[in-house]
Amino acid sequence: MAFALTVQQLEKSFGDVRAVDGLDLDVPEGTCVGLLGPNGAGKSTTMRMLTGQTLPDSGSIEALGWRLPGESKQARAQMGVVPQLDNLDTTLTARDNLRIFAQLYRVPKADREAAVDRGLQIARLTGRADARADALSGGMRRRLLIARALLHHPRLLLLDEPTVGLDPQVRQELWAMIDALRSEGTSILMTTHYIEEAERLADSVTIVAAGKAVDTGPPAELVARHAGREVREVYGPPDRLNVVEAEARALGFATRRTGTSVAILGAEGAGDRLPEGETRAARLEDVFVKLTGEEVS
Ligand SMILES: Nc1ncnc2c1ncn2[C@@H]1O[C@H](COP(=O)(O)OP(=O)(O)O)[C@@H](O)[C@H]1O
Numbered sequence: 001m002a003f004a005l006t007v008q009q010l011e012k013s014f015g016d017v018r019a020v021d022g023l024d025l026d027v028p029e030g031t032c033v034g035l036l037g038p039n040g041a042g043k044s045t046t047m048r049m050l051t052g053q054t055l056p057d058s059g060s061i062e063a064l065g066w067r068l069p070g071e072s073k074q075a076r077a078q079m080g081v082v083p084q085l086d087n088l089d090t091t092l093t094a095r096d097n098l099r100i101f102a103q104l105y106r107v108p109k110a111d112r113e114a115a116v117d118r119g120l121q122i123a124r125l126t127g128r129a130d131a132r133a134d135a136l137s138g139g140m141r142r143r144l145l146i147a148r149a150l151l152h153h154p155r156l157l158l159l160d161e162p163t164v165g166l167d168p169q170v171r172q173e174l175w176a177m178i179d180a181l182r183s184e185g186t187s188i189l190m191t192t193h194y195i196e197e198a199e200r201l202a203d204s205v206t207i208v209a210a211g212k213a214v215d216t217g218p219p220a221e222l223v224a225r226h227a228g229r230e231v232r233e234v235y236g237p238p239d240r241l242n243v244v245e246a247e248a249r250a251l252g253f254a255t256r257r258t259g260t261s262v263a264i265l266g267a268e269g270a271g272d273r274l275p276e277g278e279t280r281a282a283r284l285e286d287v288f289v290k291l292t293g294e295e296v297s
């Protein structure tokens, strides 16, 4: 299997904070990999090392056959980057934001206007081409950021929290856009703390906690591995839930606590060894909570 990106034992500290702590990560060519982890897990720091904006303390990065940071210039020429924080030039129009990047990305002069027009189409902003970026809605700006990253037909696209802070409808739109790119064969690495986003878009998910990859696999495999097929939700007053949780754990089951229930993972076939409750299918959210220790907001 060929890899668009391979990261081994990547490390980065800021003073006493080990933001990235021996991260391993692969993006097979033509696939979308989701780096899923809670806030503070080291996702953005990882992205900044992949784009050459931050130097790793140690570890190795190979992107599209180039070693980083040494050959980051060559790698970046074939990579598109959508940062977590919107860095459009707010004083410029949508079209001029694209023009500047077409030049930065060395799109040949003769092709530039066509590339910009295509970018506006991808962003569905042809009708707003001459509006200043600060007059666009949050969703439009996100689409423009993505279109900007695609001007030079990158083989690898890096998206840091592509839909953070957007309303559900705009999120759906962006998901369709990312999905379409993947279908066209672009390799994609996307960070997210939205489980649904990873589930919806990623062929393979790497779950990160405290700067480390905790496990990797297609969402359904991760679910089967860590949460089994069925989860039994037992409801009751807090005292009762404490007892249920202790009993389930003593029997070797992983549990997670929500406000009103204990969820017992891998409960298929447990029969009456476990207290009665409501049975539902295991899902990636259960895996996320189990592996990262974070509840879902
Ligand atoms: N430039 C920086 N200086 C100091 N600490 C940083 C810096 N960037 C990130 N951190 C810290 O590193 C950790 C990981 O941050 P980040 O990579 O932004 O996580 P994520 O993107 O997963 O939310 C956090 O504890 C954060 O506070």
Ligand SMILES: [Mg+2]
Binding pocket: 043, 044, 045, 084, 160, 161
């Ligand atoms: Mg981040």
